[in-house]
Amino acid sequence: MTAVVGVWLLASLALGRPAPVSERYPHVCGTVAPGWVPPHRPVRLRAKECAACPQLVGRPG
Structure with missing residues (x-):
């Protein structure tokens, strides 16, 4: 098996x-x-922008 x-x-x-x-x-x-x-401003990523976080339906934010 080859390592990725x-x-x-x-x-x-x-x-x-x-x-x-x-x-x-x-x-x-x-x-x-x-x-x-x-406008090239820094952005704090939220859980809804995180692919590793579970995306729950109806979650606020």
């Missing part, structure tokens, strides 16, 4: 460090991401 090599790109950008694909997708909730689109 690589990183989760967006999680790596948000966390500021490599996020290897050999591990579970990391939680990025609560992380402050740089502003990539206008």
Whole structure:
């Protein structure tokens, strides 16, 4: 069996460090991401923007 090599790109950008694909997708909730689109302000990622958090129907936020 071959080991998978690589990183989760967006999680790596948000966390500021490599996020290897050999591990579970990391939680990025609560992380402050740089502003990539206008108006280029930093954004604090919430649980609903985190792919690792369970997406519950009807959850506020």
